[in-house]
Amino acid sequence: MSKSKYDPIFEPIKIGNVEIKNRIAMAPMNMNYTGPQHYVSDQQLAYFAARAKGGTGLIITDAVFGVWHPTADTYRKYNNMRLDNELFVAGMSELAEHIHSFGAKVFVQMAVGPGRQGTSEMGAVQPVSASPIPYKTYPENLINGIEPFSMLRALGYQGELPVTDDIDELLSFANKVPGTHMNGETPREITVEEIQELVKEIGVGAKLAKRAGFDGVELHACHGYLIHSFFSHRSNRRTDQYGGSFENRIRFLLECLRSMRKYVGPDYAIGVRFSASDNLPEGFDEHFAKRLAKRCEEEGVNYIHLSDGSYEKMNNFLPNEEALTIDKSAVINQGLNIPLICPSVHNPDNVVDALTKGKADMISIGRGLIAEPEWVNKVKEGRIKEIIRCTRCNKGCISRFVLGLPCRCILNPTVGQERFIDEYMRRPILPLKKRVWQTLAEVGKEPSVPIKGLRPEDL
Template identity: 25%
Template sequence: MELSDIIEATMKPAEILSQPLTLPNGSVIPNRFAKSAMSETLGTIDNHPTRSLVRLYRAWAEGGAGLSITGNVMIDRKHIGEPQNVVVEDESDLGLLTAWAEAGKVGGGQIWVQLNHPGKQSPRMLNPDPVSPSAIPFRKELQGMFATPRELTPAEIEDIVERFARGAAVAKKAGFDGVQIHGAHGYLVSQFLSPHHNQRTDEWGGSAEKRRRFVLAVYRAIREACGPDFNVGIKLNSADFQRGGFTEEESLAVIDSLASEGIDLVEISGGNYENPAMAKGGDSGRVKESTRAREAYFLAFAEQVRARVAVPLMVTGGFRTAEGMAQALESGATDLVGLARPLVVEPDLPLRILGGEPVVSAVRPIRTGIRMVDDLALMEVSWYARQIGRIARGKKPRKHDRGVLSLVEVLGVMATRGMRTRLRAGE
């Protein structure tokens, strides 16, 4: 055994997780903890950033995350995914965006903006006229929540590409270290990639190669607007876990293309609103015991990616122990440990692990006992959003939900926000 192997074999999780990561453009992330994007819904009712976001990201930065990625910053005020999303269309909010960026770097880490367009995943109460690559409705159970989308015109597609680039340029000017294209979870970029949602026959669809054209156009426009030194990453599904949807083979081909273009980081996730694997643990919660033992839901797919390309990888979902995180890095399957819910209930988790504590995350599955709510993972998103709000107000998050009481609380907040948004839209 080589000396380097002996040293590596005796390294503690804190030593492994504290190692810096250099991205292809030379940018350095100081440790291997990455706070994955979660939709905060802490913007104003008319979609501007707030001081709450500044306080929230300061807490995560002080908690030791080497990289923080914001959640769901939308690029078009007419198309948002949730009430109180932040929208960046121009420089009108540059002051608050700058404060947000500065707060996210107080601990020495980086902060990136996740840029997104919801496409058809814009709730009916917010948008009665959603758009998508093709006019494919949601499955029957969700049609009451989401209107059937209108097919985008080629001119509208080009406009959306430019909106992504404009949002990235504003983020760079505000001092953010990079942007992440949201290409997962059934939002617009993901819709273009999916043969189920994209049934076009023009240059934007009809084959896997043409379905990739949109995401490549978005990446190239951002790179042109921001230059080679600005970090550009993507969050991408390993698969949709949906009949006729985006497959692992197609995902690998997309990563091949983006890697050849020079993308700085690929985060791997999976699922969409119709099959929310990202919230429930892999393929609708059907997690193999071998996967459970390794903790990360999408680690096996990451190993397939690693065998093909050398692009830096971030795997998110399932990590619960310092040992599991360190093992994932040692295996070479991922370069960054993506954490979402664990950082909501314990914002200082990275700092504690780096300090040598034998940490086990307090995250537990949320169950209301109401099958439809649990199957759609509605509480998995909304309950954690409530805890994010507590951190943003300077309060400690709750570590465990209160079942039906939490559901009532969440539904009350959603109804109030939806009503306020509709009233605002009618002014």
């Protein structure tokens, strides 16, 4: 094949024992496509199939409940998939098989709970966090498309709205209306006993992920959720073994990772996603994250997946601009010996720059793959101009997600409808087809009749 400046994107990479055919991962995104009672839906199978068929090397599923614990119940507003108990293994194995049949590897992201970013709405219990400190919303940290006024109207608020352009005034008004999710409730301090229960349960969750056929499991420790709340002085004022020193603040994370390792064995891929910083006063920064990444490597973690920010710094978590986390990623990657995935680089030239300069080993793309499932294939074939580029408007995706609606995209009318498109039905499972051909050959029969769905290039 002729040389292309995009070749670095197509160099395979190994995460633990998992060989990934290129450097693009699909970032975890809950699209509100999950079926009733947290079961995988046909829409999810087809949606992921489209991105795998589009050439993405590694799919990382959205955060599934890795535990089913009263403290995690405060996220019931969002219908995440579950993999905390045997009942969900069959459905989740369909998902893994489906994605595999399109040639991508798949890791499942697992969460232990939303922490102080959960809510007692819909009858759930009071949220728990490292310490009883609520999160705040800062007007300057909002993202495109999430304006207090439109959110209030979308949530069905019919009352009068203040006549003002002052964003602080609007926010303080919006925060008084239940259901806006603008400011947090005061959480309860999680007990040591509850922490220990979560640590055990997430280990069992990882075991089920392995059984379901996923290639690896990624622990969700980012975006201000429960594990993240322990890292940050903004949210952690504990005086016990989970607060104070660096080792204490990362203890919960390491305990979860060790528990997962115990249940999946030494050869299974485990990763962790954390924010590169809080990027706010008294929060942690990328130097903390760098130390944490190194510590995870020492613990036998197989890769790090970065993100940035939290609900308090939404414009880092869901950047309004290209490659916002890449400089922090460069700092964290220096001296790290396990692969590092940096999020939110959508421009292929910036991806090549990041990979060739050692700023990251892989790139995860989220909204860019909602808009353009064929991103990888188009880059591979040099069809750069044909890439439909996400504008980071958030209109169809996150703005609808927070209202509990299925995500759409103003640039891609098929997203959310993939289940109606035949090409995203599961492909034949190759090893089985191969076995049929081999058996025919062994008994001296020419496999002259083409086997339905088997293409010559599959052999």
